[in-house]
Amino acid sequence: MSTDPSSNPAASGAAREDTFATNDGTELFYRQWPARSGKPKGAIVLLHRGHEHGGRVAHLVEELGLGDFTFYAWDARGHGRSPGERGYSPSFATSVRDLDSFVKHICETGGFAIEDIAVVAQSVGAVLAATWVHDYAPRIRALVLASPAFSVKLYVPFAREGIWLWQKLKGQFFVNSYVKAKFLTHDPARIASFDNDPLVTRAIASNILLDLYTNAERVVDDARAIIVPTQLLISGSDWVVRHEPQHRFYENLAHPLKERHVLKGFYHDTLGEKERAIAVAHARRFILACFDAEPAPLDVTNAHQTGFTRDEQDRLSSPHDLLSLKGLYWAIYRSSIRFSALFSKGLKTGVETGFDSGSTLDYVYENEPRGMGPGGRLIDKQFLNAIGWRGIRQRKLHLQELIGFALARLRDAGRTTHILDIAAGHGRYILDAIAKADVKPASVRLQDYAPINVDAGRKSIAERGIQDMASFHQADAFDAEQLTAIQPAPDLAIVSGLYELFPDNALIKRSLDGLATSMQSGSLLIYTNQPWHPQLEMIARALTSHRGGEAWIMRRRTQAEMDQLVAAAGFKKIDQLVDEWGIFTVSIAERT
Structure with missing residues (x-):
């Protein structure tokens, strides 16, 4: 000894x-x-x-x-x-x-x-x-x-x-x-x-x-x-x-x-x-x-106006001179993506609908390489194996884990189990999570702003034969009044992959305030965040978003910033999951 x-x-x-x-x-x-x-x-x-x-x-x-x-x-x-x-x-x-x-x-x-x-x-x-x-x-x-x-x-x-x-x-x-x-x-x-x-x-x-x-x-x-x-x-x-x-x-x-x-x-x-x-x-x-001294946490809820992630976003938004080495490099990179999209199904979906679109994410969730011939499938496999997409798939598993946890917690508390997802994309991740959950919800209301996502989501609900439990609606996730008026009031609200796409915290506050007003004390909120990404510059310089094909430039939110926004709306964080790379987090909070 x-x-x-x-x-x-x-x-x-x-x-x-x-x-x-x-x-x-x-x-x-x-x-x-x-x-x-x-x-x-x-x-x-x-x-x-x-x-x-x-x-x-x-x-x-x-x-x-x-x-x-x-x-x-x-x-x-x-x-x-x-x-x-x-x-x-x-x-x-x-x-x-x-x-x-x-x-x-x-x-x-x-x-x-x-x-x-x-x-x-x-x-x-x-x-x-x-x-x-x-x-x-x-x-x-x-x-x-x-x-x-x-x-x-x-x-x-x-x-x-x-x-x-x-x-x-x-x-x-x-x-x-x-x-x-x-x-x-x-x-x-x-x-x-x-x-x-x-x-x-x-x-x-x-x-x-x-x-x-x-x-x-x-x-x-x-x-x-x-x-x-x-x-x-x-x-x-x-x-x-x-x-x-x-x-x-x-x-x-x-x-x-x-x-x-x-x-x-x-x-x-x-x-x-x-x-x-x-x-x-x-x-x-x-x-x-x-x-x-009294606890004095640093307030970072205005990081979209002044802060290092705002500075980072501004740098990524600044174009390179086309004749510079970096300008030429990224021009060639963008051309290679468009050329490869002729053969890869995933790249084609991203080019046509935006790499942050619900259609692209749904394809990433499926994770089945497709394309023109063996070469196209090989390119597609490399696309699907990108670290960001691996993180997205892990985020889906973490969402499933916390959705199951939330439903069981609501049941054990003797509460109803009405679910609302304010930006569900095609709805695959939440419908898969509900199918695997031990506790089934009383109702599921899925929403999205894009008609293409609403149509795909309704089709998926019909294919699963759950029309009596689930519905899909076209709605704006940042319309606070619309969120407040939703009936039945959600016992579990889910916001996945949405806030990460919008740098302005005023939008996020409006959405969270609308949700908080509609939810009773003890209701639960599941929210995602992207505090870090190893390929931010590649995404900004080479990939397009769903917003009219413009560059997909993200402003990261630190976990502290996202948690503070959620807390300011009246929620208390309970737990959090994060992938092994530290890219995507999934958190659950209780309405207080």
């Missing part, structure tokens, strides 16, 4: 050991240290480094000197006393969702509001925390990140590319850490405990290592979407991770309450270093300052 008292939970006072259930039913282990005061001021969540477990951050419970707070430390999936193959998780996104489940469990069982939560995380745990705050936009009070592993030093040339290729050829495998404990910390006790701790694992699954890189790059580049107070502790002599992404992450952070401290001579185990009292003092002061 470990000989280092700082890695022994018992050394930090009595710890209660328990488990919580993740979204997929896995029971993960965690420790809890109750606040010494009668009523805790808040909760502090401790996230350990990769290869380690919650016991190795237990010393912080005493050293932070925050006796008025309840502390929690988990063993991440595949680590410590939690189940799973050592060093493995199905995906990095799975582990991020595990963290979301953990914090929800803490709030539910401890009686904490999300604003009462602070997170202190190190290395891989810090990347998990940063990704969670970016993708799920929780309104936590404070975030302290110590030496986040945004870019691990693999030292071997082309190691990352080699791992990717080997996984592609042979499937998922494990990589053993090369780092010796003496390069993690100067503390002899920590070195000895690391070497002798049977719960420390050297292995990390190849898929997690690759996911770590890709998610870290996304979060660092898009850190302006993070709007919670954040402190960054950087080890000055880190052998394990690179400094540059940490500094870039800090520079991109949006919240005005942010701090960066470079700790001279510190190795990678920042919070387990010999002189860690320096780092711990910074974290303690920052957390107390955040809790001593």
Whole structure:
């Protein structure tokens, strides 16, 4: 067993050991240290480094000197006393969702509001925390990140590319850490405990290592979407991770309450270093300052007028000189799409109706390559396998999951189950979801503005023989008065793939206000968002929209922005799902 008292939970006072259930039913282990005061001021969540477990951050419970707070430390999936193959998780996104489940469990069982939560995380745990705050936009009070592993030093040339290729050829495998404990910390006790701790694992699954890189790059580049107070502790002599992404992450952070401290001579185990009292003092002061002040979330509901996503949209809207290299490149790219549309059914549908149209999305949902001959089908397969379309299909699965959840919740609450989808396209995703749901709705009203979608939707309803339950209407999703007058009033309203197409938040507010007015307390809203996309420029420069063939230029909404718009209309977010690439989210909220 470990000989280092700082890695022994018992050394930090009595710890209660328990488990919580993740979204997929896995029971993960965690420790809890109750606040010494009668009523805790808040909760502090401790996230350990990769290869380690919650016991190795237990010393912080005493050293932070925050006796008025309840502390929690988990063993991440595949680590410590939690189940799973050592060093493995199905995906990095799975582990991020595990963290979301953990914090929800803490709030539910401890009686904490999300604003009462602070997170202190190190290395891989810090990347998990940063990704969670970016993708799920929780309104936590404070975030302290110590030496986040945004870019691990693999030292071997082309190691990352080699791992990717080997996984592609042979499937998922494990990589053993090369780092010796003496390069993690100067503390002899920590070195000895690391070497002798049977719960420390050297292995990390190849898929997690690759996911770590890709998610870290996304979060660092898009850190302006993070709007919670954040402190960054950087080890000055880190052998394990690179400094540059940490500094870039800090520079991109949006919240005005942010701090960066470079700790001279510190190795990678920042919070387990010999002189860690320096780092711990910074974290303690920052957390107390955040809790001593009232929660002051950054308002981003006007990001369509001023903000980095508006700037991004403006850049994408600015044309290139046709004779410039970029202008020529995109002109050739657009020509190649029109030429390929002669052979590919999917590209032809996109060119004719717009790549954001209901017809194109319906084709993407079908996911059956079609075209002129084998070559046309091959082009169509490549089109359907684009990462954006894969995300769309995953969004459909997440919609099905939350629609089923919503119907069951309404039934269990003794409520009616009238569904309204204000922009259903062809209606395939919702009709498929209803067919798979255990609870069938009392009625389904589908709407869309485009006659072609209404006709296709009515045909689909007739083919399924559900005319007694479902109907399709032509209507404007942004007409608040029309939404307010809908009867029966919806118990479950769905807005999928609509708000992402319109950059102006005034439109979104009008639509949400109309829905909120029509819905009673306890009714549910399912809404989608697109906080990030790896192909924004290609879409803007090469693809056309359903609006008269004009360029399809999107303004991303951060998850925080979308959630704030929903909250302002009178809804409280309950849960959220996101694909493994962080492109599309599906959330559910309750009318309050």
